[in-house]
Amino acid sequence: MIRAFRNLIERQLAKAQAEGQFQGLEGEGKPLPDRSGEAHLDAGLAAGLRIMAEAGVVPEEFRLQADLDAARKDYTALTDPQARRAAMARISDLEMRCNMARDARKSFFR
Numbered sequence: 001m002i003r004a005f006r007n008l009i010e011r012q013l014a015k016a017q018a019e020g021q022f023q024g025l026e027g028e029g030k031p032l033p034d035r036s037g038e039a040h041l042d043a044g045l046a047a048g049l050r051i052m053a054e055a056g057v058v059p060e061e062f063r064l065q066a067d068l069d070a071a072r073k074d075y076t077a078l079t080d081p082q083a084r085r086a087a088m089a090r091i092s093d094l095e096m097r098c099n100m101a102r103d104a105r106k107s108f109f110r
Helices: 002-018 043-054 060-077 081-108
Strands: none
């Protein structure tokens, strides 16, 4: 069964190549991009994230993580106790929202 499916795919690829369907594609003649950072991701999730990145779309989880990183960095520069307390509240809120977005993504891809 698997061998028959593999043969079907190979025949379709050979036919497409013979018809010139692989010529003129974006990136032709260039090395494949380094995607070693995606090695720990599910192949479907990696493909989805790549499509979103190419379209200029950033998932909410990633935007929140960037905001959280910036808030943590800002917190270290504060000396006023009241400002530090407010910054810690913001960090807590961002952590909660980031975790919720991550959980939503994980449950969506189950």
